């Protein structure tokens with residue numbers, strides 16, 4: 021591909037995407053096609069011969085775009101994947117063109133500097149001081165894994181990196197945790213049985229009496245309490261654990277405190293409901309995901325560590341083929357010595373460009389709009405005789421349910437699933453369902469700067485109509501069979 025073709029293809033694609041974003045609301049949020057049909061679109065053997073760029077892009081227009089989930093559509097309020105900020109999209113294009121490998125300084129000096137600056141912005145936001153450090157990751161899952169691994173190493177006096185885990189240990193977390201925590205306790209060699217999942221109160225915050233009891237019980241059994249994981253914004257309802265209280269327990273028994281703010285970290289930018297006073301800075305390590313509520317395109321998560329040295333203790337191995345002999349003054353920062361991943365994408369560029377282009381103030385306004393929308397839905401549901409909300413939303417995630425006294429929980433579950441499917445089929449919205457304290461709920465979560473209040477009202481109307489329609493059809497079937 022010569023530079024003329026690159027230029028004209030690039031211009032064509034930018035025009036295509038500008039039009040896509042401009043008219044995104046006219047599309048169906050989710051495609052009206054069976055998975056088999058979508059798979060068949062791409063069923064071909066490895067191409068041996070070249071095609072023209074025009075033909076390849078034409079295929080994207082015909083086969084990729086129509087069958088996407090359009091997460092930038094204002095009706096997308098589902099699993100936490102934001103409407104990506106347009107400048108972040110451009111940043112990813114630049115990032116791929118330059119292909120800097122931020123694992124090692126010699127493969128990206130300016131990229132490493134930007135990455136370090138973005139990490140500094142994030143540690144400042146969380147209230148850490150200049151001792152802190154971190155890594156950008158593929159997302160919250162990897163960040164939680166690294167946070168726990170660093171915690172395990174610290175708790176073992178840096179023996180676990182070499183000897184493995186030699187004593188039975190336990191990790192404590194709310195039942196509302198993200199599943200990444202279960203995977204992380206397995207990956208660091210403790211096994212999932214070492215995870216104590218603790219009950220929550222009526223606001224879905226972890227119960228401290230249950231934590232105290234679990235720690236005491238483990239100590240009685242000779243099991244070492246190793247780490248507490250606090251949640252700063254649960255996936256279902258945005259609940260924030262009492263981080264100060266968790267810190268007190270951790271200090272008393274010498275446990276590591278990791279806080280999962282993958283979703284809730286966005287609230288640090290909020291103007292109306294800033295959560296900078298919740299003690300996040302007391303955590304030993306933090307997960308925060310710019311690709312969630314900072315509206316960065318996938319992928320960019322982050323693990324932040326209060327004491328940067330902990331990362332080096334956990335990962336500081338220098339193989340001979342990576343040694344930078346030219347770094348006489350030891351000034352070249354090598355992420356591979358201070359993190360888990362080696363080769364990695366220049367993820368910070370999209371975060372850096374977003375903060376430069378929009379400023380934290382604008383991003384905070386988008387966040388506040390999403391919280392307003394969740395609160396509006398809460399008051400609609402709470403004021404409706406047939407709906408209830410699981411809790412008042414501290415963030416933008418809200419769970420509501422259709423309560424019909426005549427339905428068993430199994431029937432209610434089937435009704436919520438059926439309504440969610442109809443919402444998807446309508447093409448106007450996408451949301452999920454979930455389980456909380458033994459009941460099924462609609463889970464609605466705007467992390468979308470295009471969503472407006474009217475979309476929330478239309479979705480609520482659709483949930484009412486859908487629930488009644490399913491009930492009517494069920495009654496008709498019952499009558500016909502009697």
Ligand SMILES: Cc1ncc(COP(=O)(O)O)c(C=O)c1O
Nearest residue numbers: 100159160161198200255282283
């Ligand atoms: C609270 C929480 N932690 C961790 C994760 C995992 O993050 P990721 O999907 O970026 O790996 C999620 C994802 O939704 C989450 O909500």
